[in-house]
Amino acid sequence: MAENQGPMDGVTAHLTIREGKGSEAVEFYKKAFGAEEQLRHLADDGKRIMHSHLKINGGSVMLNDDFPEYTGGISVPAGVTLHLQTDDADKWWERAVAAGATVRMPLDNQFWGDRYGQVVDPFGHHWSIGGPVKE
Structure with a gap:
């Protein structure tokens, strides 16, 4: 894991993962969204995550077990x-679905000028993926 990257600006998502599956969630986010774990602190039980800092697509996401x-x-x-604005929505979409995300709204060219769709991760969190329209 990389060293802590210091203070963050703006709003940062902080996800709580049910049923002690925080480590599984970190691995899913690595596979689905190319997440890089910056930092992890475990609870006294040595299993549950008290705090994990992920970088996804240039932004931070915090995570802990319930x-x-x-x-x-x-x-x-x-x-x-949670929205991911990407350079290639199809690439990000295919990777997320291959990793186990469920389609909530199919990826398609939208009237507002983005290629956009929504998935649900195995832990119940909703993600939208957007990018330039494909002709």
């Missing part, structure tokens, strides 16, 4: 979509 002993257990994620 700790139901403190939170009471979280529900399935809903109401938030």
Whole structure:
């Protein structure tokens, strides 16, 4: 893992992963979105992730496992979509689907001038992928 890259500006997504699958999520994001893990801190149990910092497409995403002993257990994620604006939406799309993402909205040329679609990762988080229109 690379060293911590220092402070971040703007808004950073912070995902909580249910059922102790934080490490699986990190591996999925590496495969699906080319994530690079910058930093990881484990809980005292040596298994669950207290904090992971990922870089995806130039931006940061934070991640941790749920700790139901403190939170009471979280529900399935809903109401938030993480967007990836890319140089080639088809390439990013194909990689995400091959890694196990489920299609929510098929990738297609959209009226607003992007090639755009949405997937759901195996942990319930929604992702949109956009890029230049393909002729």
